Amino acid sequence: MAADEQRQLILDQFTRQAKPFSEMHARDDFEIHRLLIATAGITPVDEVLDVACGPGLVACEVAKAAKHVTGIDLTPAMIEQAGKRQQSLGLVNLSWIVGDAQPLPFAEGSFDKVITRYSFHHFTDPNGVFAEMKRVCRTGGRVTIADVFTNTPEQAAAYDRLEQWRDPSHTHALQLTELEALFAGMTDVRWEFYKYLVKVDDLLSRSFPVCGGTEAFREAVAADIGVGKLGIGASREDGLRFSFPVVIVSGIK
Numbered sequence: 001m002a003a004d005e006q007r008q009l010i011l012d013q014f015t016r017q018a019k020p021f022s023e024m025h026a027r028d029d030f031e032i033h034r035l036l037i038a039t040a041g042i043t044p045v046d047e048v049l050d051v052a053c054g055p056g057l058v059a060c061e062v063a064k065a066a067k068h069v070t071g072i073d074l075t076p077a078m079i080e081q082a083g084k085r086q087q088s089l090g091l092v093n094l095s096w097i098v099g100d101a102q103p104l105p106f107a108e109g110s111f112d113k114v115i116t117r118y119s120f121h122h123f124t125d126p127n128g129v130f131a132e133m134k135r136v137c138r139t140g141g142r143v144t145i146a147d148v149f150t151n152t153p154e155q156a157a158a159y160d161r162l163e164q165w166r167d168p169s170h171t172h173a174l175q176l177t178e179l180e181a182l183f184a185g186m187t188d189v190r191w192e193f194y195k196y197l198v199k200v201d202d203l204l205s206r207s208f209p210v211c212g213g214t215e216a217f218r219e220a221v222a223a224d225i226g227v228g229k230l231g232i233g234a235s236r237e238d239g240l241r242f243s244f245p246v247v248i249v250s251g252i253k
């Protein structure tokens, strides 16, 4: 898909998702933030960049542990939510920019830590974005990605199809081997994993699927119970549910 077409899809999806996304994730992210901040090695002297920061959920938590955080996101409605969140928390060490992850509008080596969460599965050129994240990180600084992952090409194809029914701005959930290749050449590479449990009804009520996508998504999740082709641990307890498999990978430049 052309980069411009993808940007339009992102703006369309995330302008509509801005409020529901921030509400859904604000509730139960505490442990996830703790793990991300520890793995990314954030310290009180760090200048941090959060790429594709969305409504600032991660950036605001990181700001409590860092010197300053800059959040950049393509979607103005997300940056608006981020500013509101910062204000409600009374944080002063954050700045927000509406802008693209590729290229990043910063000089080489501008940040001590560069992080991003739940964004790589929306990029058309993950290698290019990662190169940009590394460029703006200083030598000896740390670059961290947290995102959904897959294990094999077959699983990736099935998972990408599933998510594209729910959110047409989903491009590709990287396989662990693809992430490994991104971090090749970096040192002290850390890997952490967690599962993000969702009820399908809740998730769909906050999503903007393609025509027919709601039914196709629900059927595919249900068909994967006891099968495991999608790698999402689908089950039916108090309604249909599954877990997004998430990896945090972090390396020193």
Ligand SMILES: C[S@@+](CC[C@H](N)C(=O)[O-])C[C@H]1O[C@@H](n2cnc3c(N)ncnc32)[C@H](O)[C@@H]1O
Residues within 6 Å of the ligand: 010, 014, 025, 051, 052, 053, 054, 055, 056, 057, 058, 072, 073, 074, 075, 078, 099, 100, 101, 102, 116, 117, 118, 119, 122, 123
């Ligand atoms: C699923 S949200 C994640 C938000 C946030 N990182 C979090 O974890 O809460 C994905 C975000 O990526 C942003 N995004 C997607 N492509 C982008 C790009 N090329 N440049 C900047 N932001 C982008 C979207 O606008 C959206 O806010």
